[in-house]
Amino acid sequence: xxxxxxxxxxxxxxxxxxxxxxxxxxxxxxxxxxxxxxxxxxxxxxxxxxxxxxxxxxxxxxxxxxxxxxxxxxxxxxxxxxxxxxxxxxxxxxxxxxxxxxxxxxxxxxxxxxxxxxxxxxxxxxxxxxxxxxxxxxxxxxxxxxxxxxxxxxxxxxxxxxxxxxxxxxxxxxxxxxxxxxxxxxxxxxxxxxxxxxxxxxxxxxxxxxxxxxxxxxxxxxxxxxxxxxxxxxxxxxxxxxxxxxxxxxxxxxxxxxxxxxxxx
Amino acid sequence: xxxxxxxxxxxxxxxxxxxxxxxxxxxxxxxxxxxxxxxxxxxxxxxxxxxxxxxxxxxxxxxxxxxxxxxxxxxxxxxxxxxxxxxxxxxxxxxxxxxxxxxxxxxxxxxxxxxxxxxxxxxxxxxxxxxxxxxxxxxxxxxxxxxxxxxxxxxxxxxxxxxxxxxxxxxxxxxxxxxxxxxxxxxxxxxxxxxxxxxxxxxxxxxxxxxxxxxxxxxxxxxxxxxxxxxxxxxxxxxxxxxxxxxxxxxxxxxxxxx
Numbered sequence: 001x002x003x004x005x006x007x008x009x010x011x012x013x014x015x016x017x018x019x020x021x022x023x024x025x026x027x028x029x030x031x032x033x034x035x036x037x038x039x040x041x042x043x044x045x046x047x048x049x050x051x052x053x054x055x056x057x058x059x060x061x062x063x064x065x066x067x068x069x070x071x072x073x074x075x076x077x078x079x080x081x082x083x084x085x086x087x088x089x090x091x092x093x094x095x096x097x098x099x100x101x102x103x104x105x106x107x108x109x110x111x112x113x114x115x116x117x118x119x120x121x122x123x124x125x126x127x128x129x130x131x132x133x134x135x136x137x138x139x140x141x142x143x144x145x146x147x148x149x150x151x152x153x154x155x156x157x158x159x160x161x162x163x164x165x166x167x168x169x170x171x172x173x174x175x176x177x178x179x180x181x182x183x184x185x186x187x188x189x190x191x192x193x194x195x196x197x198x199x200x201x202x203x204x205x206x207x208x209x210x211x212x213x214x215x216x217x218x219x220x221x222x223x224x225x226x227x228x229x230x231x232x233x234x235x236x237x238x239x240x241x242x243x244x245x246x247x248x249x250x251x252x253x254x255x256x257x258x259x260x261x262x263x264x265x
Numbered sequence: 266x267x268x269x270x271x272x273x274x275x276x277x278x279x280x281x282x283x284x285x286x287x288x289x290x291x292x293x294x295x296x297x298x299x300x301x302x303x304x305x306x307x308x309x310x311x312x313x314x315x316x317x318x319x320x321x322x323x324x325x326x327x328x329x330x331x332x333x334x335x336x337x338x339x340x341x342x343x344x345x346x347x348x349x350x351x352x353x354x355x356x357x358x359x360x361x362x363x364x365x366x367x368x369x370x371x372x373x374x375x376x377x378x379x380x381x382x383x384x385x386x387x388x389x390x391x392x393x394x395x396x397x398x399x400x401x402x403x404x405x406x407x408x409x410x411x412x413x414x415x416x417x418x419x420x421x422x423x424x425x426x427x428x429x430x431x432x433x434x435x436x437x438x439x440x441x442x443x444x445x446x447x448x449x450x451x452x453x454x455x456x457x458x459x460x461x462x463x464x465x466x467x468x469x470x471x472x473x474x475x476x477x478x479x480x481x482x483x484x485x486x487x488x489x490x491x492x493x494x495x496x497x498x499x500x501x502x503x504x505x506x507x508x509x510x511x512x513x514x515x516x517x518x519x520x521x522x523x524x
Contacts, residue, residue: 227388235382
């Protein structure tokens with residue numbers, strides 16, 4: 001029984017895949033920072049960012065649909081910004097009467113909301129490309145090299161390693177629940193009331209916590225048994241070559257151009 | 266970040282100490298449950314010993330004492346003459362290759378290579394030697410070529426083999442395995458048995474698999490209720506039906522006779 005939904009790496013042999021993971025991590029972060037730093041309504045700069053994304057996508061041998069389909073996972077989070085529609089002062093575009101309250105959408109609010117939506121949409125796509133072209137262990141090495149605190153890197157890599165184990169455990173718990181959600185009639189409904197389901201889900205969450213806690217104990221013992229003394233050591237297989245430096249330079253230059261485009265037009 | 270290589274002290278066992286000496290070991294868990302009541306055990310270099318007994322007999326608790334993960338209940342453990350105590354722990358842990366029952370606990374690194382390299386790296390060995398040991402350990406368990414694979418994508422049989430490789434790479438004096446054949450299908454179990462037979466190492470293996478005991482281990486130790494209740498030649502112990510029955514075990518010959 002395996003859950004592989006978290007595995008986003010796509011095996012290809014493209015130039016993007018072969019790029020040093022440090023370069024990819026840094027450029028992805030810079031791309032996201034650059035998106036955030038662009039002024040509202042810098043449509044041409046946003047378009048240039050999108051063009052860059054499509055270019056990288058192409059270079060990584062992915063189809064247009066691959067990136068496009070996965071890009072929408074960020075939209076629900078962008079909805080957190082929906083309040084700017086109503087709170088920013090500006091010319092009214094539309095307004096609704098709800099009870100005694102009036103909700104007014106301003107033009108400045110609309111522009112900011114659209115910009116936030118585009119920024120997060122673009123940023124998420126670059127992150128998707130990063131994880132699709134970089135093996136997870138390489139990503140961890142990159143973070144390690146980039147002086148991210150060791151504790152954080154360890155937490156992330158343990159999380160990744162045990163996410164699969166946990167997800168398998170959840171599936172087993174769910175199956176055990178379904179197997180016992182029996183009835184003596186054939187009216188089609190499995191399981192009990194919402195209240196019953198909530199109770200079962202609650203104790204499953206508790207079970208999961210207890211099991212994970214026990215497991216962390218066992219994993220820690222396994223680490224101690226192999227000489228762990230509070231410092232995780234890893235080997236460093238990555239060496240930056242000329243092409244990596246070149247791509248780092250080119251990428252940074254493109255981002256500077258996008259910034260200029262955003263601020264000067 | 267530079268890797269700090271601490272000086273590796275060599276364990277000198279030219280004096281011919283037993284690989285394992287356990288003397289009058291007691292232990293109670295913090296909740297008051299007494300798991301060990303005076304366990305004593307000797308294992309000579311090169312011996313392959315099976316450790317059997319019902320669940321809750323104290324087998325796993327004993328194993329966790331062998332490299333000092335549990336301690337403090339009275340009695341002592343020596344590995345190749347070296348007492349298991351705080352200042353000796355780093356050395357002891359490189360000498361006792363403890364493999365846990367669940368490979369998902371044993372394999373905690375993202376890749377197979379990282380997991381097998383974990384022990385040697387934390388022993389402070391130079392990178393070239395770590396690499397060489399990883400290759401050697403993987404070759405030993407027949408898993409060469411799996412270095413870059415992710416642990417969670419492997420089958421249970423493969424995970425078990427790699428779990429063993431994770432301690433082989435530390436070049437231990439004794440291999441301590443907890444339930445190595447649990448959850449394996451017949452083919453994976455068979456290949457594990459031949460792997461354990463071919464490994465030229467001292468072994469202490471806890472198991473419920475009486476056929477495995479019969480096939481691999483010349484000597485058997487039976488534990489029950491936190492004590493060693495029998496210790497002797499496997500053939501003799503396994504033919505004592507009354508003894509086996511008393512401690513909730515089944516004789517493999519009796520099991521076959523029922524067919």
